[in-house]
Amino acid sequence: MTARIVEVRQAVLKKNDLAARALRARWAGGPLVVSLVSSPGAGKTTLLAATLARLRAEGAAVAALVGDLATDRDARALAATGAPARQITTGTVCHLDAEMVAAHLDGWPPATGDGGEGAVAAGVDTLDYLFIENVGNLVCPSSYDLGEDLRAVLLSVTEGEDKPLKYPTIFNTSDLALITKTDLAAAAGFDRAAALANLEAVRPGMAVLEVSAKSGAGMEAWLELLRTRQPEKARRASITAAP
Numbered sequence: 001m002t003a004r005i006v007e008v009r010q011a012v013l014k015k016n017d018l019a020a021r022a023l024r025a026r027w028a029g030g031p032l033v034v035s036l037v038s039s040p041g042a043g044k045t046t047l048l049a050a051t052l053a054r055l056r057a058e059g060a061a062v063a064a065l066v067g068d069l070a071t072d073r074d075a076r077a078l079a080a081t082g083a084p085a086r087q088i089t090t091g092t093v094c095h096l097d098a099e100m101v102a103a104h105l106d107g108w109p110p111a112t113g114d115g116g117e118g119a120v121a122a123g124v125d126t127l128d129y130l131f132i133e134n135v136g137n138l139v140c141p142s143s144y145d146l147g148e149d150l151r152a153v154l155l156s157v158t159e160g161e162d163k164p165l166k167y168p169t170i171f172n173t174s175d176l177a178l179i180t181k182t183d184l185a186a187a188a189g190f191d192r193a194a195a196l197a198n199l200e201a202v203r204p205g206m207a208v209l210e211v212s213a214k215s216g217a218g219m220e221a222w223l224e225l226l227r228t229r230q231p232e233k234a235r236r237a238s239i240t241a242a243p
């Protein structure tokens with residue numbers, strides 16, 4: 001019985017890996033694709049809304065996909081920034097997978113604006129940045145590659161410094177950790193040194209940024225990381241495409 005479960009799970013993951021590979025190939029010359037993972041309520045949507053607003057104001061073409069079991073609340077919150085945002089409703093499924101992402105890309109985002117700053121032409125290939133907010137869960141999303149270029153895991157100051165030790169896989173499959181809600185650190189009695197030590201124990205050398213989407217503290221470093229990564233990807237794509 002156990003062997004059969006393992007077999008089925010391996011087949012599902014293999015299928016996802018193939019779909020993720022196809023996504024990666026599809027947007028190889030397109031946007032920097034950044035996914036956000038965390039426990040429920042760690043601040044993904046709030047951080048993403050602030051990020052979309054800032055990048056749009058600089059003239060970047062940005063859009064977001066967001067996964068939740070139910071409701072389109074997050075997509076509506078993100079769309080309030082003016083950026084195209086699309087909800088993926090997963091029902092009972094506790095993570096996004098690459099096929100769900102692929103199924104929501106056809107004809108999306110539609111062309112918006114008048115071609116001026118912040119306007120987005122039709123299709124994901126014309127974007128500078130595509131963000132994917134995963135379902136709030138520290139376990140399931142870790143096994144599913146979405147073809148993203150960068151996966152950021154959020155750890156809010158209110159959820160406990162021990163989370164990297166208890167949920168190592170999600171931290172191990174992420175490229176960057178974002179400590180969020182730093183404006184609440186003192187009130188929550190957040191032990192910053194312990195959190196950093198736990199991240200380091202699980203993923204030595206992991207890049208860590210500390211942000212508050214509410215106060216704006218640390219946002220510039222996060223945006224600068226995105227602004228640096230985006231042209232790096234475009235440069236790599238043009239080298240690969242060169243005859």
Ligand SMILES: Nc1nc2c(ncn2[C@@H]2O[C@H](COP(=O)(O)OP(=O)(O)OP(=O)(O)O)[C@@H](O)[C@H]2O)c(=O)[nH]1
Binds near residue numbers: 038039046135137
């Ligand atoms: N004080 C403070 N509150 C924050 C910050 N970021 C988010 N919050 C609050 O935390 C709560 C959850 O934030 P969300 O952005 O919805 O979190 P989420 O990770 O998208 O949640 P799910 O999509 O449900 O997993 C909301 O009440 C936010 O207002 C922050 O930087 N500081």
Ligand SMILES: [Mg+2]
Binds near residue numbers: 046074133
């Ligand atoms: Mg959210």
